Amino acid sequence: MSQAPVVRLQNVTKVIGKRTIIDRVSFEVRPGEVFGFLGPNGSGKTTTIRMIVGLMGMSSGDIHIGTHSVRTEFPKAIVQVGAIVENPEMYKFLTGYQNLLHYARMNPSITKERIQEVIELVGLQDRIHDKVKKYSLGMRQRLGVAQAVMHRPKLLVLDEPTNGLDPAGIRELRDYLRRLAQDEGTAVLVSSHLLSEMELMCDRVAILQKGQIIDVRSIRGQDGDAATLEEVQFDVDHPDAALGIFEGSGRMVDGQLALSLDRAGIAAINRRLVEAGINVYGIHVKTKSLEDQFLEMTGSETIG
Amino acid sequence: MANFMNLIQNENMKIYRRVRTWIMLGIIVFLPILISLGVLAASGTDAGSSWSMMIIESTISLMLITIFTAVVASETVAGEFTWGTIKLLLIRPWSRSAILLSKYISTLLFALALTVITFVITLLINMAVFGSSDGEQLSSVAGMSNMEYVLQFYLLQFVSLIIIITFGFMMSSAFRSSGLAIGLSIFLLFAGSIITGLLAMTDKPWVEYILFMHLDLTSYINNAQGPFQNHPMSLGFSLGVLAIYFVVFNLISWSVFRKRDIAA
Ligand SMILES: Nc1ncnc2c1ncn2[C@@H]1O[C@H](COP(=O)(O)OP(=O)(O)O)[C@@H](O)[C@H]1O
Ligand SMILES: [Mg+2]
Helix, strand or coil: CCCCCCEEEEEEEEEECCEEEEEEEEEEECCCCEEEEECCCCCCHHHHHHHHCCCCCCCEEEEEECCEECCCCHHHHHCCEEEECCCCCCCCCCEHHHHHHHHHHCCCCCCHHHHHHHHHHCCCCCCCCCEHHHCCHHHHHHHHHHHHHCCCCCEEEEECCCCCCCHHHHHHHHHHHHHHHHHHCCEEEEEECCHHHHHHHCCEEEEEECCEEEEEEECCCCCCCCCCCEEEEEEECCHHHHHHHCCCCCEEECCEEEEEECHHHHHHHHHHHHHCCCCEEEEEEECCCHHHHHHHHHCCCCCC | CCCHHHHHHHHHHHHHCCHHHHHHHHHHHHHHHHHHHHHHHHHCCCCCCHHHHHHHHHHHHHHHHHHHHHHHHHHHHHHHHHHCCHHHHCCCCCCHHHHHHHHHHHHHHHHHHHHHHHHHHHHHHHHHHHCCCCCCCCCCCCCCCHHHHHHHHHHHHHHHHHHHHHHHHHHHHHCCCHHHHHHHHHHHHHHHHHHHHHHCCCCCHHHHHCHHHHCCCCHHHHCCCCCCCCCCCCHHHHHHHHHHHHHHHHHHHHHHHHHCCCCC
């Protein structure tokens, strides 16, 4: 857990004109972690990603990839990064293969065999010698992923990668990213305005609103500290009596006793109810989805 | 870091894998052939000497090459913005200067290729059609052979071409739309030479510092005073002025491109 972060943002700020578009954003992504960058449209996800990959300058703050600053040692920093920023735009008058060759020539570590390997990895072998202008959006996404992972980057950055993918494609991408993180230790940074996708894909998410990070939280709870409390309802025969026992912490919801608990807490409460002679017919865990939490935090802000 | 030649190879691929480029090459190859054969059909082999035909065709082709290379130069950077590919191009272990340089060099190589093709085609077709006898002397300078004249003609034309490319290239880094960059470059080149032609009639001395006063360098071969009667200049002066424009255009291209935020 004490592994050095692959990418570290420190108080990154972007001012365009008089508007502060990104305001002191700081976070880091560790090796093997899938990190979600979540926020409504216009919250600044793409702008932040552009700064990470050096397409835009920072007004203040700094970004390091490994030990190299994107500001001062750009080639050394960026060689460890693969990315798709917004849509995967390719040279339409070239074939898929020529597009990959183009980017492969710019990186000394990529062999012809490696190009072939990623083509098969993204499943484009049958169409790779077609001109990109004949590709569907899904195929362009695949080609985009291929160029991003060709040089085995330590950090993979994907900006809204599920746009234009069908549910099967999204699932495939999700599985691929998880495997990449687990097997190769790649740090993956994905942005999205779709909460449901992030929940399934990510270990942690940062929630961005109007250019500021308002929360960073674990999703998969592997961090120990993040054993999140959940709303648990107990279906009992004497709810009033039960509520009496847990005065202060308990509430009455739909005629059931409701409490905020972690896993161990559920067992403890159940034992106390039974000891008090109250029959428990059912225990329901109301997992608060990230979506609910997100809506709570960002208020009535529209999503998507 | 990897070999810089790879970047030039990439830029060449993006020039020569386009249908547009092959149309340009086709025109450059076949136009002189058609003109020579047309003259032959109309008036027989006595119509002209092969050298004067070569200069006529070269002048026409080089004018087209000026437009073609201005188009390619104007699009080389702006096109990447228009296509959105700039976002993938610039996230590689190369400085922006290196990428810009590779684009500049490949555009110059394209101009060089078209120019050499024109030289070879116009020479061969006219020798084949009108014979290789020396004919009348092209230059009014005593003792200058026709081959010498033609070589100087091409060299000076290529110098102008370099400046045109540098200008188009500057437009390309300055604008994010390739349509705008191409349109504006071509428009400014034409409007500039017309307006300068008018200005040259006045006797204001500052006129001699306008770019377009110095793009017709071939006039100096026969006339040491240059193309404008009432503004006598020298080849050295013209080259000096062009050198200043060359440096300024490149400074603008590089400083704009190196600093700009990529928000395509
Ligand atoms: N080049 C720019 N100039 C001015 N404002 C910009 C520029 N790029 C983005 N913005 C503004 O910055 C905010 C964040 O945009 P963006 O990063 O694209 O958000 P997201 O990717 O989260 O949808 C938006 O309000 C947008 O209007
Ligand atoms: Mg965006």
